[in-house]
Amino acid sequence: MEQTILQINSLSKNYGSVKALSDFSCKIEAGKTYGILGPNGSGKTTTLGIVLGVINASEGNYSWFGGSTLNKNKHRIGALLETPNFYPYLSAYKNLDVVAAIKQITNPKIDEVLDFVGLEKWKNAAFKSFSLGMKQRLAIASTLIADPEVLILDEPTNGLDPEGIADVRKLITAIGQKGKTIILASHLIDEVEKVCTDVIILKSGKTIESGSIYEVLKGDDTIEIAADDLNSLSNILKSISIIKSFKKVNDKISVSLNKGNTAAELNKAIFEKGIVLSHLFVKKKKLEEQFLELIK
Ligand SMILES: Nc1ncnc2c1ncn2[C@@H]1O[C@H](COP(=O)(O)OP(=O)(O)O)[C@@H](O)[C@H]1O
Ligand SMILES: [Mg+2]
Numbered sequence: 001m002e003q004t005i006l007q008i009n010s011l012s013k014n015y016g017s018v019k020a021l022s023d024f025s026c027k028i029e030a031g032k033t034y035g036i037l038g039p040n041g042s043g044k045t046t047t048l049g050i051v052l053g054v055i056n057a058s059e060g061n062y063s064w065f066g067g068s069t070l071n072k073n074k075h076r077i078g079a080l081l082e083t084p085n086f087y088p089y090l091s092a093y094k095n096l097d098v099v100a101a102i103k104q105i106t107n108p109k110i111d112e113v114l115d116f117v118g119l120e121k122w123k124n125a126a127f128k129s130f131s132l133g134m135k136q137r138l139a140i141a142s143t144l145i146a147d148p149e150v151l152i153l154d155e156p157t158n159g160l161d162p163e164g165i166a167d168v169r170k171l172i173t174a175i176g177q178k179g180k181t182i183i184l185a186s187h188l189i190d191e192v193e194k195v196c197t198d199v200i201i202l203k204s205g206k207t208i209e210s211g212s213i214y215e216v217l218k219g220d221d222t223i224e225i226a227a228d229d230l231n232s233l234s235n236i237l238k239s240i241s242i243i244k245s246f247k248k249v250n251d252k253i254s255v256s257l258n259k260g261n262t263a264a265e266l267n268k269a270i271f272e273k274g275i276v277l278s279h280l281f282v283k284k285k286k287l288e289e290q291f292l293e294l295i296k
Contacts, residue, residue: 003030004066005150005181006051011060013046013205020046021205024060030149033172033182035192035213038202044185045081047202048154052079078143079152083135088128092119092138095127099142108145117141117171133164140171150181157191169195193217223263225270226252226279236273242266252279 006028013021021043028034036044049055051062053070064073086095093110100108114120117137122130130138136156143151156172157165172195176182186192192199193213200210209216227233234253237246242261246253257266263282270277 004028005030006062006064006183008047008051008062009060011047011050011062012058013043013050013055014058019205021050021057024202024205024207026200026207026210028150028181028183030181031179032198033176033184033196035196035199036183036185036202037187037189037192037199038185039187041204042187042202043205044187044202045154046205048079048081048152048183048185052077052081052152054081075146076148077150077152078146078148080139080143080156081152081154084139084142086127086135086138086142089126091124091126092130092141093123095138096142096145100145103146105146109147110145113141113144116144116174118167131161131164133160133167136160136164136168137171140168140175144175148180150183151175153182153184155186156184157186157188189217221256222283223255223257223266224249224252224279224281224283225255225266225277227270227275227277229275233270233275233277236270236275239273240266240269242269254283 004027008024008026011021011024012019024043024047036047038044046055050057051070064070065076087098090098092114096108096110096113100110111120111123114123117140119134119137119141122134127135127138140153140156153172157168160168169191172182172184176195176197184192184196196213198210198212199216201208201216215222225233230248230251230253234248237243237253237255242257242265244256244258246255255266263280267277267280
């Protein structure tokens with residue numbers, strides 16, 4: 001069953017005349033890893049800050065876990081918006097012990113979490129001796145000790161060396177595989193593609209595209225169609241053999257065709273079944289280069 005973790009409705013945020021976010025809506029479902037992808041200044045951190053209650057929205061609202069407030073659910077959400085302050089001279093273990101005490105977690109599974117993030121061997125080493133990648137893995141560990149259902153990460157690989165980046169990405173993937181819901185903000189398309197199941201692309205505070213990674217970044221061309229009677233249209237699509245799959249998206253239907261078939265053939269087949277389309281639009285597969293251009 002699909003379970004909605006977070007529903008965001010038409011959020012906007014203005015800083016004076018700067019529109020950091022405008023009319024942003026999305027639904028976060030349980031067990032998926034979402035990438036909020038966009039260039040610097042596109043509103044990613046603002047979005048995460050709002051749903052975590054540290055930034056007030058100018059307009060719109062959001063609800064966690066099917067309608068309840070953030071405060072009731074704080075223990076179910078782990079977040080890493082900025083690098084937490086650890087004590088440089090304390091060990092990894094001691095630092096997590098401090099975090100657990102602050103969060104009032106009884107019987108924290110510190111060893112288990114250190115093992116999961118790959119720091120068990122260094123549990124008694126001072127934080128200051130860690131590489132940036134290890135520090136970030138400890139930061140992620142600190143969000144996991146309360147065993148949250150949802151993890152929110154803002155640019156988790158920023159500033160890391162390639163090895164640190166690979167380790168952190170592997171770790172995020174492993175967390176997702178444990179069934180946790182993850183919301184990750186990133187300006188890196190390859191990061192989102194590697195780690196996430198779903199993507200929401202932001203530009204200048206607006207959503208320009210969203211869907212599964214496959215649909216948005218790797219999928220085939222899709223054809224958007226509509227007719228006056230959408231139900232009849234949807235019914236006849238089932239009997240058209242050149243269609244691979246289709247789904248209703250708002251007041252339109254998004255169609256994928258079998259390899260080699262064209263939008264013109266689709267139009268003809270639908271017409272032959274007695275329906276005249278009021279809308280037909282071919283959405284080209286987004287190539288990685290186009291996205292890189294877009295999010296520059
Ligand atoms: N506290 C603030 N005061 C004024 N402008 C801000 C503030 N925080 C963010 N902004 C602006 O809001 C926009 C979105 O910022 P942000 O959410 O941090 O984007 P991102 O995380 O995608 O880089 C940017 O234009 C940024 O300069
Ligand atoms: Mg940011």
